[in-house]
Amino acid sequence: MENCSWCNLSEEDKQFQVYEGMFWSVFLSDEQDYIGRCVLALKRHCGQLSELTDDEWKELRSLICKMETCLKAVLGATLCNWSCLMNGFYKDSEPKPHLHIHIRPRYDKPVILNGNTYIDCEFGHHYAKYKSGAIPIKDKEKVFTLLKEWLNR
């Protein structure tokens, strides 16, 4: 769809794509407030879960399983927080939501990347909404490589 940023991703936007399925893509999120945070985005324009086709549901299920397993295996996540919100689109006078799902891995132990330690300070509680998600590019690239390699084995 014209004017939908999710339908018109640039090469730069796709730089951190960790996996591409038939119907969904998975990107490492810009915000790494929870290390390994990703977003599953549908490859066609569609506004809500209830409008998914049979095949899109089937792949979504398989990706949920794949991502949970991957984040536990690669980064030591204890669990994953899943959310499908879409609120931001509704700031527009004519909202054109594009389905995407957030995955925040949660950790009961620190994650160490290139010698830097990341602690999930809110473990056991709802994720923080306004935590800084900026991490050194070297650490982000490390997470990207680990996830991409595992997911595309």
Place this chain on the structure above:
Amino acid sequence: MENCSWCNLSEEDKQFQVYEGMFWSVFLSDEQDYIGRCVLALKRHCGQLSELTDDEWKELRSLICKMETCLKAVLGATLCNWSCLMNGFYKDSEPKPHLHIHIRPRYDKPVILNGNTYIDCEFGHHYAKYKSGAIPIKDKEKVFTLLKEWLNR
């Protein structure tokens, strides 16, 4: 499972059950911070989305569609926020998570119940985490009746 409150719901806990499927039940949440907020709970003990059976996934999809349609038709919801978090279980030394999914309907217009007006002040933004969810029992019962009747037509 013994010691799991979701596996051992009392009659009082079930007082606000709006729908019972083969594998999932839907309850009106105690917190009505977003009018019509519900929780979908799996009827067997299972800790994560990736462990759902084929039949449980199939019913989950059908319930997501049913709930989205219901909340729009009955309460005028603009969209629904879906989340599967399970963080609270991980406060325990031996966490035994029981799968459940939160649905928060979001509104671009006020909802009126028994003459009381409810406004989604955060519309277009992430749901508030610590908003009071207490509403008069008469209003909660009205929402309960509206949803239950629609879902069990």
